[in-house]
Amino acid sequence: MLRLGIIGCGRVTTMFHLNAVKASGVVDLVSISDKSSEQLAEVKGTTGVGHACSDYRELLSRPDVEAVSINTPPRFHEEMTLEAIKAGKHVLCEKPLAQTVEGCIKIREAKKDLVVLPAHNYVYTPAIYSMEEKIKQRAIGEVRRVKLNFENNLGMYGSKTDFRTKDPRGIVEDVMPHILSVAGIIAGKPERVAAVSGLCKKYEVCDNLHATVETERGVTLDCTASWTRTIPTFAVAIEGEKGILKSDFAINPYSYTIETEGSKTKISERGPGWYLDLVQFKHPSFPEQYRHFDNLIHRGGEPRITIDDEIAMLKIIQEIGDRLVTK
Structure with a gap:
């Protein structure tokens, strides 16, 4: 233990x-x-x-x-x-x-x-492991673009601190790590910021953000972040030359769909019983992250997220934040 x-x-x-x-x-x-x-x-x-x-x-x-x-x-x-x-x-x-x-x-x-x-808990979501296998099998061909929409309700979260809404870069530091960590598993380290836009809907600081990022593998990341959505979502769509993989890691972490050549198939590792866990905030990625941590300590192996990965993400996060506050 x-x-x-x-x-x-x-x-x-x-x-x-x-x-x-x-x-x-x-x-x-x-x-x-x-x-x-x-x-x-x-x-x-x-x-x-x-x-x-x-x-x-x-x-x-x-x-x-x-x-x-x-x-x-x-x-x-x-x-x-x-x-x-x-x-x-x-x-x-x-x-x-x-x-x-x-x-x-x-x-x-x-x-x-x-x-x-x-x-970065979402990289331990069951669906992403299955989607990784499909990518390795070339089921959708070469990955060209990944759309990642991480939208939540900050007020519903009920944070006991206000550091997020006091910082004009708050949404960038809060949400973009989720987006970029998942994108890194799928498409490689983020390398260049192509575009940034943001707006304030509810808070005095930016609470909705869009960024376009290019990765080391030449994949385009289409990133959307929000603090004002009523029902949280982390929708991921991986677009390849021959098809698309889709999942919502927040709402359906055990399921994904694959669309190729006019056909669409949904694969689920667990039935609707998952929704009871959802309302109790028991997302499967968190315990899996602890299992991975335990494995690294007691049995060794390669970390799913490295400090070098963190550095690459942080460089992009800093650039997005700088662009956001100068607009």
Whole structure:
């Protein structure tokens, strides 16, 4: 079992990570930390974890903590990851790993033999594994374009912090990592920003964004991000020279369709029982991410997302943000 400490007991932890830890079957939660005594008490009461503290460095000092999941606002990620490495802990860190390329490079140089896994849960969605196989089999021919629409309802999310809506680049840092991480698995590292546009519908900062990005393989990414959609969606359409693969990783993570030569086939790995999990925020990508993290630590192998991948994404995110705020 992976002996885990969680740093940060906010919404992403209570909504997603606690369910994932339990469902993974490979994690033993041994310690939690948060500066908010209220949030700390809530998670301690929910999980029955044996140790809780307000100072994350106390958690890092514990010999029974083998690895940490850092689920705090982005401005703390670099410092906390470096402190965890210094304490000899493996790290799963919520996006972004650091807010700058330089910060990611520091982490890459410091980690040595420790596992540092940038957390991008959607790359562990069941449907994407199946779609990857279809691409490798050339079922739709060479991939030319990928359309990725990540649209959610920020108000419904109920965040306990407001860092997203205080930053004019907030939607870029919040949503584009989801889009670019999935795109990287399908089409290679993002390389060039071709176009950016945005508008404000509900918030004082941009809450709807469109960006066109080219990847290292010459694939065009057509990216849409929104905080104002009533029903969340992460619709992905992979267009090849001979057909199209489609899925909604948020709503139907076990299903995808393939369209070729006038025929359309839907493949589902799980029936409608999934929707009960959906309303309980039990997305299958989160426990699979923990299983992957555990495998890397205890059995080795190649990470699905590397720090170099994170650096490539961060460069594009920074450019999109710069273009957005200068418009």
